[in-house]
Amino acid sequence: MSAVIRTTGLVKRYGRLRAVDGIDLDVRAGDVYGFLGANGSGKTTTVRMLLGLVLPTAGEVELLGERMPRAGRRVLPRVGALVEGPAHHGHLSGRANLSLIDAAGPGGSGRTRRARIEEVLDQVGLGGIDRRPVRAYSLGMRQRLGLAAALLRRPELLVLDEPTNGLDPQGITEIRELLLELNRRGTTVFLSSHLLAEVEQLCTRVGVLDRGRLVLQDELVRLTAPTGxxxxxxxxxxxxxxxxxxxxxxxxxxxxxxxxxxxxxxxxxxxxxxxxxxxxxxxRPTLEEVVLAAAGTSADRVEAPR
Amino acid sequence: MIGVELRKLFRRPRTWATIAVLNALPVLVAVLLQLTDLAPRPGEGPPFLSAVLTNGALFPLAALAIVLPLFLPIAVAVVAGDAVAGEAQAGTLRYLLVRPAGRTRLLVAKLLAVVAFVLVTVLVVAAVGYVVGATLFEAQPTGGTSVSGTSLSQEELAGRSLLAIGYVTVSMLGVAAFGLFFSTLTDSPLAAALGALAVLVTSSLLFTLDAASPIAPYLPTRYWLAFVDLFRDPVLWRDVVRGLALQGVYVGVLLAAAWANFTTKDVTS
Incomplete structure (x- = not known):
């Protein structure tokens, strides 16, 4: 199987802090990859490096077989992303927002734009949305709209950072079904989350990040195999x-x-x-037990010096 | 890409509110002048204002001269400061970049949108000034009088007015470049706009200070009012040309700095 995301020795240093400390990610075509880690463990920085938003201090990122960020213009149109929550222009409608973002880069034909927007709005359950500005949307609706924007060009790879944030339980189930359906049709999904249950229900492969290091990367079935x-x-x-x-x-x-x-x-x-x-x-060990065994204490814990 | 930025800018209610507010001051001045018939004496107050009571055709220029020192630069600084930092603050910058919009292309598109805003704003101020001048004051169909006292034909007046509009636009590009540069430095559009305004306030202040005269020729606001020289007879080109060159240098250097910063920056907003 070909690698969809591959990083080698990826490092990001902020001053003396090594936010990401030499990680080797390996996400293969067809995976639903769960990228787990506590808050502050470097998940978001890694996601941003994958997409060329943050430039690595050292190491390499390959996306769909090409070097990032150099090949961004060729690769990124084939990638859909949701990074740290959705963001839209509040005074415009959802459709206007999708239209603007689609027109802002290569790989989205203007002729098919309207049809594609209607299709993704249907997919995320916003098909009947009216002309009201995004400012008036609920948190869950904004999340759905962000997901719609990520799906707009039928990407081969979805990079989703906390995609079910702000959704109610029904919404979460709905989005999970949508992601599984997209995956069945060939989309590779890279999902970063700190919700173990979500990853356990959705993912086939799991990587666990702890204080900038990838402490675990394996098939979910192997991690939760019977202990004997x-x-x-x-x-x-x-x-x-x-x-x-x-x-x-x-x-x-x-x-x-x-x-x-x-x-x-x-x-x-x-x-x-x-x-x-x-x-x-x-x-069988639960994913929670596996993760807790592999990772240390919560990264946002600040202990008093003894 | 530039189309996207123009749509964003001109579909935003704030843009039109800014332009409307910008026009309110010249209109207020015109109404007061018409009601009281008290024009400032020649050589006092904003340029051209002393002459508009006798010739309404000069009011577009008077209107530009009224907004030029403060209102227009504030509007330009706010729009330019918002260009990148506004997207960063709203979180839309990361989605533009992973779309991918391309950092250089995005910066160029933002710059062109700001230029378009400057041009539209200056044209609207001039157009509103023309309408106000024609309705409230007597326009002299024979043309106008130059600042030097000789008379100008209507064609000459129109031509020079267009040149003046172009010159004011170029003067504002310096402000826009400062705003855009600061906009790539911070994630706060307010900070970027205030940064650009701080530069202008500093420049205006130093301009009035004798001790600062050695650096006066390099201050960004130094030649702003040189568009008045276009209405001398013959046209006094010296300051106009210097003003254009100075703005060119500022725009070039600041855009290069903005580009260098923005294309190598970690986007963490």
Whole structure:
């Protein structure tokens, strides 16, 4: 599979602070890539470097196979982006805003503009929007309009920074469905977020940023693969240890973690010994556990010196 | 791209409000003059104003002379200061750049839009001045009188008025260049506009100071009123030419600085 985003040794220094410290991103065609990190971990700076807004101190960025920011004029028309929330001209209507941004660069034909605007407005659920100025839009509507602007030229790559900000739960589900649908039709999605649940539901690959370093980058299914243990729920947790001698890894209330990747076998032995089993499952780490294990404390925490 | 910037500028209510306010002062002056019949004595007050009671055809020039020292530069500084910093503050700059608009192209388009604003504003002031002058005062169909006292034919007057409009426009380009340069330095349109105005206030102040006379020829406001010389007989070109050259140097240097800064800058707004 070809690389859609590739960075090598990407560094951004602000004075003595290394906001981004040598990261090697690898996003492949067809991925829904979740770019995770706490606030202040360097996510937005990285996204801005990908798009040529911020110039790297060192390292290289390749977007769709071409060097950024040099090839921006050829590459960026094929990329849709939402960076740190939407921004529009408040005194103009949503359609006027889309029309202006589309006319402001290459790769958006004027003849198809009107049709494309109607299409993306439909896609993001703003098809029936009237002529009122964007100033009067709600936060969620602005977010949808920002997404519409990103979709305007049917991009091969979507770079989305916190795309569900300001949306209500229904809106979030709707946008998730839209992104998955676009991905099925071949769009690669690069999604930066600090919402683990959102990434877990949407992404196929995950990168975790911690204080400017990429501490983890892998397929989601591999990260949350079964650990080889089984979780048993039972009201008589104490008796499990007696039955499965030496295989108990931990007890937490009525949950017992038992070594062994075959729940049926564990179940059979417990039931044969007369231990009631109310639930049984393979142990899988949640994305949250994986991320917390890989990353340190929150980056916006400022500890007092000791 | 330039079309986009023009649409943005002229579809904005604020632009037209600025132009309207700019016209209010000359109109007020004209009405007061008409009601009281008290023109300033020749050589006092804004240029040409002493003559408009007898010749309304001079009022467009008087109107320009009224707004030139303060109102017009303020308007230009606000629009130019808003050019890049306004987009940065609204957050739309990042979307223009990833569209991609191209930093150099965007800067050129912004500059041309500001030039268009200057031209439209100066033309509207002159046009409103013409209408006001023709309705409130007696226009002399035979033409006008030059500042030197000789008479000018109607064609001569019209031609020289156009030259004056062009000269005022060029004078404002210096202000626009300052505004645009500051606009690339900050994310606050207010700061950029105030920066450009601070330069003008400094320049006007130093101009009146004898101790500053060695640098006076290089002050950006030094030759602004030289358009009056276009109405001497014969035309006194010296200051006009110097004024054009000086504005050219300011515009060139400041735009180069704005370009160098904007094309290498991290856009974090």
């Amino acid at each position: 243990a089984t979780v048993v729920s039972t009201p008589e947790a104490g008796r499990v240890r007696a039955v499965l001698d030496g295989r108990v890894l931990g007890v937490d209330g009525d949950r017992v973690v038992v070594r062994g990747a075959d729940p049926a076998e564990v179940n059979a032995r417990l039931v044969a010994a007369g231990v009631p089993v109310s639930a049984l499952a393979l142990q």
